[in-house]
Amino acid sequence: MSEAEESEQERLRRNLNELLQELRVAQAGVQILFGFLLSIVFTDRYRDIDQYVRVTHLVTILFAAASVALLTAPAAWHRVLFRRGRREDIIEIAHRFTLVGLGTLAAAMTGTVLLLGEVIVGGWPAILFGVVAGLAFATLWFLLPLRERNHDSIDAPGHPDASDVL
Numbered sequence: 282m283s284e285a286e287e288s289e290q291e292r293l294r295r296n297l298n299e300l301l302q303e304l305r306v307a308q309a310g311v312q313i314l315f316g317f318l319l320s321i322v323f324t325d326r327y328r329d330i331d332q333y334v335r336v337t338h339l340v341t342i343l344f345a346a347a348s349v350a351l352l353t354a355p356a357a358w359h360r361v362l363f364r365r366g367r368r369e370d371i372i373e374i375a376h377r378f379t380l381v382g383l384g385t386l387a388a389a390m391t392g393t394v395l396l397l398g399e400v401i402v403g404g405w406p407a408i409l410f411g412v413v414a415g416l417a418f419a420t421l422w423f424l425l426p427l428r429e430r431n432h433d434s435i436d437a438p439g440h441p442d443a444s445d446v447l
Contacts, residue, residue, distance in 0.1 A: 293368045300355065300375050307352050307379075311386050314393060315345040321396075334399050341392030344385045351382030387418035 287295070318341060321327060330338075355375030362371055395411030 290368075293372060296372050297359070297368055297375075300372060300379065301359070304352055304355060304375075304379060307383065307386060308349075311345060311348045311352055311382075311389070314386075314389060315342070315349055318342045318345055318389075318393065330400075334396065337392060337396055337399070341389055341396060344389035344392060348382050348386040348389055351378045351385060354378045354382075383422055387415070387422055390418060391415040 318338070321338065355371065355378055358371050358374060391411055391414045394414035395407060398407030398410035401407075
């Protein structure tokens, strides 16, 4: 069956399944990152680091925790609202949580690169590594896709996924 022949419920089911598949990819990465960031505190070297690295580490952990919460929330929403006829609501809120969760994951990854740069080389090179990482995530995850989205004709009347755009 083509997408044009899908019923509204089939389209919603497909959209939710695609979203949950995307979240599985991001969740694994953020959970591994979160565990890595937590383990750093229990190393012997941690007690000797300066306040700047400690604050950067804490902020990075908070971004990673926010990302875990945001990227796992759609599964919880789906489970709580399961069989209540709220699939469209779940998809809309999950879409928003996912975008914000990817933003917080990008910030956590950027903070991690900054932390590692600070521990390995320190100073301005570490900051440069963090800035480059942040720009790379922003570009690859948001700027380029948004640029491509502006070139789409998906909003055109009659396009099978026109109502998928949230």
